[in-house]
Amino acid sequence: MGGFFWENMRIALSELWGHKTRSILTATGIVIGIIAVSLMSTLINGVDGLFENSMKFLGRGNLYVDKWPWFGDEDWWTLRNRPRIELDMAEDIEERSTYAIAVAAQRGRSADLSYKEYSSEGIFINGVSANYPDVSTIDVEFGRFFTGSEDRTGAQVIILGSDVAKALFPFEDPIDKEIFVGSSRFRVIGVLAEMGKFLGTFSQDAQVIIPIKTFNKIFHGPWGMRRITVKVPEEHIEDAKEELRGIVRVLRGQKPEEKDNFAINQQKAFRQQYQGIKLAIGGTGLVITALSLLVGGIGIANIMFVSVKERTREIGVRKALGATRGKILGQFLIESMLITASGGIVGLLVSTLASLAINKFLFPASMSFGVAFMAIALSATVGLIAGLAPARKGSLLDPIEALRYE
Amino acid sequence: MPLIQVKDLYKIYQMGNTEVRALDGVSLSIEKNEYVSIMGPSGSGKSTLMNLLGCLDTPSSGDFYMDGINVATMTDNELAHIRNKKIGFVFQTFNLLPKSTSLRNVELPLIYNGEVKAQFRKDLAMKALNRVNLGDRVGHKPNELSGGQRQRVAIARALVNDPAIILADEPTGNLDSKTGEEIMALFDDLHALGNTIILVTHEEYIAEHAQRIVRLLDGKIAVDELTKKKKK
Incomplete structure (x- = not known):
């Protein structure tokens, strides 16, 4: 044959x-x-x-307490009228949750940066608590992250995303240089490793990170994003989510018949x-x-x-x-x-x-x-x-x- | 036992309501190394008999032994095998594959043989082509050959599997008379070398090359006689 x-x-x-x-x-x-x-x-x-x-940017075991759900068809006006996330809830959540591994508070908005003749406009300013590295995938390539005491004292220290570092310091080492965020002076203590874009849109490299206490001191007013990130064991994420929902409702004094006035987001929704x-x-x-x-x-x-x-x-x-x-x-x-x-x-x-x-x-x-x-x-x-x-x-x-x- | 033994062979076609008896009780036996012509006017059953003898078709009833094997009841694939091993066809229109060289055309039955290994095929095909004096035309395609040469390639193809019978259907029908005589001389040689040849023709002078003529009429054998050649 x-x-x-x-x-x-x-x-x-x-x-x-x-x-x-x-x-x-x-x-x-x-x-x-x-x-x-x-x-x-x-x-x-x-x-x-x-x-x-x-999806790597959103840890599999992370729960995000936000005002807005990532997806859904709820009425925009209802969502808009929700109270903003009180970031001091973070400590209470950490205390009460049996699943939480780490709880980090986060605020964000955009601002302009400058160093000598170089400037970058509309950069995302990420104000986070000192344990932020525990709940995210950021990687400090040069220098260091800020410490708990720098956060508590509202130190004017800043970590640059890799694109920001390249834009402001094309020829110099950024570490220990002083830059301006708006009109406030910050000392660069670290540079992040390159991360790429989130779903092809928001570049993770075009952000800077500062301590959240410093953020509160500089930026007043209700604008910008506020979020509490709770890291839990991946295998218990559904139970942890229910527990977290209860904790936030109690902290907010919601009555049993009331609908949640906050959202708990997770990677699964994207997926x-x-x-x-x-x-x-x-x-x-x-x-x-x-x-x-x-x-x-x-x-x-x-x-x-x-x-x-x-x-x-x-x-x-x-x-x-x-x-x-x-x-x-x-x-x-x-x-x-x-x-x-x-x-x-x-x-x-x-x-x-x-x-x-x-x-x-x-x-x-x-x-x-x-x-x-x-x-x-x-x-x-x-x-x-x-x-x-x-x-x-x-x-x-x-x-x-x-x-x-x- | 004769090489071919046919007993009470019937081939009946149903054409609408009428029954056509293409073969109406034919009995015939052919010995090894016989040289037989089959003759008859059109509609006499000549082609039907040839198709049956060539194992291209099966009879409606009757027995047909070839080399001791009853082929009347064989399946299509068994018949294909018999055609390959036992029968060498020579057609009026040559029926060579137009895109293949002489050598490839002659190799074809060896390819379907299945028992001849690829490395021996070429030698066997060459030997067959040499026997028909076409050793110098192996690489030519049919359209590069004359009619007589084409028919020689076809004869080489018929010989290559060393068949029990060579069945030639009007082998000179498409050739001029001189070339036709050359081809007939080749058949005479092959017969002299021990081959069994069955010739189907309607030309008396072609049929005279054989030793025996079987004349068919209305599906029956009308005459079965020896020729002058045999009588001599």
């Missing part, structure tokens, strides 16, 4: 070579289909990677939201691209029917010389699989180049081995299925009729 495979490959190759234009046109349908399917899978993988990377979108867009995309492959397959089936018809006489000769049905079937199946597999390989090459370009100019995307394997397997399968009916038709020809065919 192995000998037949190569013999059939030889026949198929010379047949395809003999009809170059036809073969190329037919294979183009498959090329397009495979490009569509493999690029779509690559894009979904890329977006997945991007998402997972962003669920994302899964929904991914399923909708990815699923639809794959169905549409699979349709293009189907169209390519129909083209193959069509041309194989033509080929069987044209070669009726040849089939008759082969049968007279001793070819069985199975051998004729195999011959045409290998031919159609060869067209689609070559189309698949070409399509794969094109989409690999395309994904390299996307990776370079748009966002992280790379052709995985799995996608490549799937593309080749899929194209060969399309060939097998598309070739089945024509090959069967050829194999069932009556040799006497076929020999007489003009």
